[in-house]
Amino acid sequence: QKEVEQDPGPLSVPEGAIVSLNCTYSNSAFQYFMWYRQYSRKGPELLMYTYSSGNKEDGRFTAQVDKSSKYISLFIRDSQPSDSATYLCAAERRALTFGSGTRLQVQP
Amino acid sequence: GAGVSQSPSNKVTEKGKDVELRCDPISGHTALYWYRQSLGQGLEFLIYFQGNSAPDKSGLPSDRFSAERTGGSVSTLTIQRTQQEDSAVYLCASSAPGTTEAFFGQGTRLTVV
Numbered sequence: 086q087k088e089v090e091q092d093p094g095p096l097s098v099p100e101g102a103i104v105s106l107n108c109t110y111s112n113s114a115f116q117y118f119m120w121y122r123q124y125s126r127k128g129p130e131l132l133m134y135t136y137s138s139g140n141k142e143d144g145r146f147t148a149q150v151d152k153s154s155k156y157i158s159l160f161i162r163d164s165q166p167s168d169s170a171t172y173l174c175a176a177e178r179r180a181l182t183f184g185s186g187t188r189l190q191v192q193p
Numbered sequence: 194g195a196g197v198s199q200s201p202s203n204k205v206t207e208k209g210k211d212v213e214l215r216c217d218p219i220s221g222h223t224a225l226y227w228y229r230q231s232l233g234q235g236l237e238f239l240i241y242f243q244g245n246s247a248p249d250k251s252g253l254p255s256d257r258f259s260a261e262r263t264g265g266s267v268s269t270l271t272i273q274r275t276q277q278e279d280s281a282v283y284l285c286a287s288s289a290p291g292t293t294e295a296f297f298g299q300g301t302r303l304t305v306v
Contacts, residue, residue, distance in 0.1 A: 091235070117293045128197075128284055128297035129236070173235060177293050179249060180226055181286075185235035 088112050089176050091184025099192050104161040108174035108184045111155065115176035118150050120159045123171045123186065132172075133159070164191045195219075197298035199285050205304045206275055214270045214301045218287030226286045226295060227260055227270050236284065242268065244290075275305045 091108045098104055106120075117136055121129035133148040135141045141148045149158040157174050171188045175181040198217040206212050218225050223244045228236040238252035242262045253259070257275075262268040272279055282302050286295040 093233075119294070121297075128299045131294055131296065134294055175236075179243075180238050180241040180252075181236075181295055182238065183228075183236040 086111060087185075088115075088182050089174060089184040091174055092187055093185050095188040095190055097190045097192060098164055100164060100166060102164050102191070104159075104164050104168070104189060104191075106159040106161075106172050106174070106187050106189070108157040109155055110157065110176050110182075112176070112178065112182075113152075113155075114178050115182070117177040118148070118157050119175045119177065119181065120146075120148055120157075121173040121175060121183075123173060125170075129173055164189075166191045166193045197285055197287055197296055199283075199298035199301050201301060202299065203302045203304075205306060208277060208305055209274055211271065211273045212275055212303065214272075214283050214303070216268045216270070216285030216287075216298060218266065218268070218285070219289075219296060221289060222287035222296075223265065223290045224288040224295070225262055225268050226288075227268070228284045228286065229281045230284060230300070231281045239270070239283075272303075275303075277305045279303060280305045 089110045119134040120132045123129040138152045145162045147160040171186040173186045174184040200215045225242040227239040240260045241249040257273045260270045282300040284300045286297045288295045
């Protein structure tokens with residue numbers, strides 16, 4: 086079993102939709118949780134990071150961590166075609182452990 | 194530099210040859226990570242350097258893989274006797290002291306033919 090599990094998708098939504106991306110993890114030692122966005126043939130780009138349980142909001146993006154259920158979520162409001170990318174969740178103990186990524190396609 | 198710089202951006206090599214991949218982290222960043230990303234897959238941890246501490250090599254897939262970091266800055270990942278299954282994008286990241294936010298380079302796309 087991988088330490089961080091993520092549904093690979095692909096996930097296709099219409100422009101303006103609310104997108105929910107989710108991951109689960111198994112290691113209770115993870116303390117920091119991050120979401121990266123990766124466009125095709127580019128390196129991952131840090132979107133958001135959170136420490137422990139709770140919500141963190143940044144513009145159209147909200148990251149949520151529930152440590153009791155070991156669940157990580159990223160919500161994207163008013164999704165745009167430019168949001169089309171692969172989204173990777175990650176959890177940190179020393180180095181980052183990544184999920185496999187969810188490919189998101191926002192249709193205009 | 195402004196960001197993490199990796200070179201070369203693309204590398205095609207013959208099976209059995211050795212390759213060296215270079216990473217130049219963001220100035221002042223003490224932590225440096227190497228990851229591997231196979232086609233359509235997530236990032237697989239390879240090795241982690243933190244300051245002057247002994248590196249965490251727990252992710253290296255075989256003894257054909259090694260990495261060093263000279264002077265606490267530039268790092269080189271070496272793959273000896275390359276195999277076709279080594280074909281992947283090799284990504285380097287760095288983070289500043291006391292932070293967990295890792296910033297990635299654009300990667301080196303390695304193709305073993």
